[in-house]
Amino acid sequence: MSSRETVDFIYEAHERIKPFVHKTPVYTNTTFNNLIGKEAFFKCENLQKTGSFxxxxxxxxxxxxxxxxxxxxxxxxxxxxxxxxxxxxxxxxxxxxxxxxxxxxxxxxxxxxxxxxxxxxxxxxxxxxxxxxxxxxxxxxxxxxxIHTSDHDDVIHGQGTIALEFLQEVPDLDAILVSASGGGMISGIAIAAKAINNNIKIFMVEPKGKMAEESLRSGKRLWPNPPQFIDTIAEGLMSQQLGNLTFPIICRLVEKEVFTVGNEDIINGMVFSFRYLKMVIEAAAGATVAAAMSEKLKQMDPGIKKIGVILCGGNIDILKLPWYSSTYQNGPKRFKLF
Structure with missing residues (x-):
């Protein structure tokens, strides 16, 4: 089924759920733009019902x-x-x-x-x-x-409504950064976004240990079996393997270059969000902020000027923030902003 055909189901899903969910805001931040040298637009699903997309x-x-x-x-x-x-x-x-x-x-x-x-x-x-x-x-x-976490058509179509709202508000995005576990959100976003603008680039953000890029480039599921969890502070990104339904969608519509972030990168993304965006986000969202701050993005095609960043959730125990863990005694990074 083509992305044009499938996007109709995403529009139907949007009509079905919009009386009950938030149309989450899109925020910008001049300090962040100065730091990364691009325009970033944050889709705040951390403010969604139940605290996530x-x-x-x-x-x-x-x-x-x-x-x-x-x-x-x-x-x-x-x-x-x-x-x-x-x-x-x-x-x-x-x-x-x-x-x-x-x-x-x-x-x-x-x-x-x-x-x-x-x-x-x-x-x-x-x-x-x-x-x-x-x-x-x-x-x-x-x-x-x-109700599967990601590997189900109706779940994918529901998550794809994020892109409908995002591109309605910021239609000229060049790329969107999306963190992935099973891949339901990035599949839905890719289907919808590519149907609206085939030139937009969708990039996956993963924690270290997921090893998605090799599988995407080969088009084959190269992960070890049985399925396992990754050792990461991002609870929402623990699954190493992409879903059986989502994997071919991602191979077809998502860029092969994957942004891989470690725990300290994730913490720095979270800290920046708390400190400068005034946003409470969980580690899975900190991963996309970290990707947007990375050298890898800076070295990519200079034509990528407007970046969408999905803040996928904000469900974190505020009394157990990871940068206060003894594992990270050096504390979060100090940012050179100007």
Whole structure:
């Protein structure tokens, strides 16, 4: 299916969810522009319902399910945080029962937030296989539908609504930086953005250890199996592998050059956002800020002048900010701004 054909579903998703989600603002910052030598436009999904972009895909999926099956028994999702929170919120809104499977290591901050929407939380071992198996067990036992984190058409179409709003407000963007875990958000954004402007460039941002660029360049899934989590402070970017559905979309529509950022880069992106943008963002969003600040971007085609930066979420425990960890005793970077 071509991106032009698929974008119709994204427009339909936007009409479906827009009464319930925020049209998040786009902010600019002169200090940041001076630092990177380009114009940056921040799409603030950290201000979205439930604190992340995940609300879009979860709600689109559940509303479609409810319409096609008014007797829907319930839904179940597996998530380290944001997708579970979004699924719980969307289920509460739609009047549907919900269970969320989380790793045992998930912070009580996120568990309590999920439970606040009336969802049942089930804890499992800290690995992708255990999480999926627990989810499938609940789905079979209760007759629930699984709401995938990223690898589902309706989830992808919901996330793609970000690009519709973004390019309506800033139609002449040259590129968009998007962090990726399973790849639902970047797939949806790429489908919509490339359908609107085929010349726009969509770049993936990943944490160290994801190793996506080699797979994108080869067009083959080169990750080791079984699937595993990456050691990163960005909980929302832990999955090493892109999804089976999202991978071919990304290979077709996303640039092969991938921005890889380490934990200290992510922290510096977060600190800049807190300090100068006055924005509370989580580590997965700090990754895209770090990519926009990188030497790699500065050395790219000088024709890339207007950069979209997706601030994907803001769900972080404010009492456990990573730059106060003993692992990063040197503290955040001091920026030379002018």
């Amino acid at each position: 995940k609300a879009r895909g979860a709600l689109n999926t559940i509303l479609k399910l409810k319409k096609s099956n008014p007797n829907l028994k319930g839904v179940v999702a597996y998530s380290s945080g944001n997708h579970g929170l979004a699924t719980a919120w969307a289920s509460h809104l739609a009047g549907v029962k919900c269970s969320v499977v989380v790793p045992k290591t998930t912070s009580e901050f996120k568990v309590t937030a999920v439970q606040g929407y009336g969802a049942k939380v089930v804890k499992c071992e800290y690995d992708p296989i255990s999480r999926l198996e627990a989810c499938e067990t609940i789905a079979t036992k209760e007759g629930y539908e699984i």
